[in-house]
Amino acid sequence: xxxxxxxxxxxxxxxxxxxxxxxxxxxxxxxxxxxxxxxxxxxxxxxxxxxxxxxxxxxxxxxxxxxxxxxxxxxxxxxxxxxxxxxxxxxxxxxxxxxxxxxxxxxxxxxxxxxxxxxxxxxxxxxxxxxxxxxxxxxxxxxxxxxxxxxxxxxxxxxxxxxxxxxxxxxxxxxxxxxxxxxxxxxxxxxxxxxxxxxxxxxxxxxxxxxxxxxxxxxxxxxxxxxxxxxxxxxxxxxxxxxxxxxxxxxxxxxxxxxxxxxxxxxxxxxxxxxxxxxxxxxxxxxxxxxxxxxxxxxxxxxxxxxxxxxxxxxxxxxxxxxxxxxxxxxxxxxxxxxxxxxxxxxxxxxxxxxxxxxxxxxxxxxxxxxxxxxxxxxxxxxxxxxxxxxxxxxxxxxxxxx
DNA sequence: TCTGGGGTCCTAGGACCC
DNA sequence: TCTGGGGTCCTAGGACCC
Numbered sequence: 498x499x500x501x502x503x504x505x506x507x508x509x510x511x512x513x514x515x516x517x518x519x520x521x522x523x524x525x526x527x528x529x530x531x532x533x534x535x536x537x538x539x540x541x542x543x544x545x546x547x548x549x550x551x552x553x554x555x556x557x558x559x560x561x562x563x564x565x566x567x568x569x570x571x572x573x574x575x576x577x578x579x580x581x582x583x584x585x586x587x588x589x590x591x592x593x594x595x596x597x598x599x600x601x602x603x604x605x606x607x608x609x610x611x612x613x614x615x616x617x618x619x620x621x622x623x624x625x626x627x628x629x630x631x632x633x634x635x636x637x638x639x640x641x642x643x644x645x646x647x648x649x650x651x652x653x654x655x656x657x658x659x660x661x662x663x664x665x666x667x668x669x670x671x672x673x674x675x676x677x678x679x680x681x682x683x684x685x686x687x688x689x690x691x692x693x694x695x696x697x698x699x700x701x702x703x704x705x706x707x708x709x710x711x712x713x714x715x716x717x718x719x720x721x722x723x724x725x726x727x728x729x730x731x732x733x734x735x736x737x738x739x740x741x742x743x744x745x746x747x748x749x750x751x752x753x754x755x756x757x758x759x760x761x762x763x764x765x766x767x768x769x770x771x772x773x774x775x776x777x778x779x780x781x782x783x784x785x786x787x788x789x790x791x792x793x794x795x796x797x798x799x800x801x802x803x804x805x806x807x808x809x810x811x812x813x814x815x816x817x818x819x820x821x822x823x824x825x826x827x828x829x830x831x832x833x834x835x836x837x838x839x840x841x842x843x844x845x846x847x848x849x850x851x852x853x854x855x856x857x858x859x860x861x862x863x864x865x866x867x868x869x870x871x872x873x874x875x876x877x878x879x880x881x882x883x884x885x886x887x888x889x890x891x892x893x894x895x896x897x898x899x900x
Numbered sequence: 901t902c903t904g905g906g907g908t909c910c911t912a913g914g915a916c917c918c
Numbered sequence: 919t920c921t922g923g924g925g926t927c928c929t930a931g932g933a934c935c936c
Contacts (some may be wrong), residue, residue, distance in 0.1 A: 501936095521904080528904050531936090544936080550901040590907095590936045674934050706910075707933095740905060777928085787903070793929055828905090833928095 499626040501592035502532035517558040524552030585729040597728040658717030663690030739763040740828030758874035760829040765803035774799035780813040781828030799835035
């Protein structure tokens with residue numbers, strides 16, 4: 498989808514159309530640009546740029562807080578349109594998808610025709626612009642759709658992959674970021690064609706496994722890396738995490754631990770929604786100077802309970818926080834799903850069972866009255882009410898229904 | 901510039917086991 | 919006294935993506 502978050506916001510406020518718009522937060526907030534309108538991009542504003550930088554480059558831009566629930570809703574509408582064109586759809590992110598169109602020619606016509614129909618249907622049904630890349634591999638299709646932006650359709654005829662890729666900057670290859678780009682520059686490699694001319698062995702010696710993948714990518718192949726699963730294969734999450742950057746750094750223990758509690762509740766809630774129990778709990782701690790540490794511990798018994806996540810996260814925090822040091826960010830990360838869920842209940846102690854019941858009851862209240870209806874963090878947070886605790890995306894009405 | 905939040909994958913070292 | 923080889927699990931950090 499083209500400038501997805503911005504385009505969705507325009508549907509809710511048509512006066513934004515054509516103006517420089519930045520989604521991500523207030524211009525003086527701690528945060529980065531999630532999406533910038535094409536008018537804002539003309540001033541050099543782009544995703545991942547600090548909001549304060551964006552405000553300097555384009556002070557007249559309209560800065561908006563994001564509305565995740567709106568984007569999720571429109572993402573679902575997008576999926577519905579795509580699914581009418583092929584049963585094999587994979588949403589690669591909230592605004593990006595792959596379709597396997599193999600064997601749909603009789604229904605939709607040849608590739609370009611099918612793509613143009615899809616393009617028109619998308620606009621008609623969602624009022625949103627998208628760009629479409631057609632190719633024989635996912636890698637080339639993705640790069641191709643980037644080249645088609647905005648609002649275009651592009652087809653790389655089978656056999657022409659290498660010729661299409663050769664003149665492009667290596668940075669256009671998914672997986673080549675700032676670091677790889679600089680390392681390649683140092684070797685005199687700037688274009689994908691330069692990369693394709695190198696020996697595989699040379700790349701493997703210099704970049705290891707990643708070098709082999711790079712060699713394949715430079716020739717338009719999916720193998721080795723992020724693209725090697727079938728389209729539409731549903732693989733559940735491998736980790737669940739939440740983190741929070743304070744609007745101002747803090748060293749107040751009560752505030753830090755209350756935030757940890759809130760993060761653990763969010764992680765726990767999502768574990769239970771997915772029916773998962775985590776064996777490993779990881780704490781993330783970022784100080785004022787941006788130095789960041791992670792500290793993990795694997796539990797004897799996997800858990801999906803807020804209280805048990807919190808006890809572990811708090812222990813990690815107390816062991817590792819340089820007391821008195823200003824903290825910028827805290828995070829809680831759960832991973833290592835256990836298959837032994839069923840057996841665990843047999844050896845439960847009473848405390849664990851009581852917490853299970855309490856947590857189930859709390860979930861019901863949250864379902865009815867919103868996420869802040871009941872909270873471990875409530876007893877801890879006292880006077881410290883960071884905005885995260887309240888109503889982060891400004892859901893209308895939710896907080897008023899709070900009992 | 902002053903650096904979000906949610907993820908995936910990879911590497912490397914150490915503990916531990918046989 | 920001078921210390922193998924293979925495997926798994928765990929932890930920490932970092933590149934990268936949207």
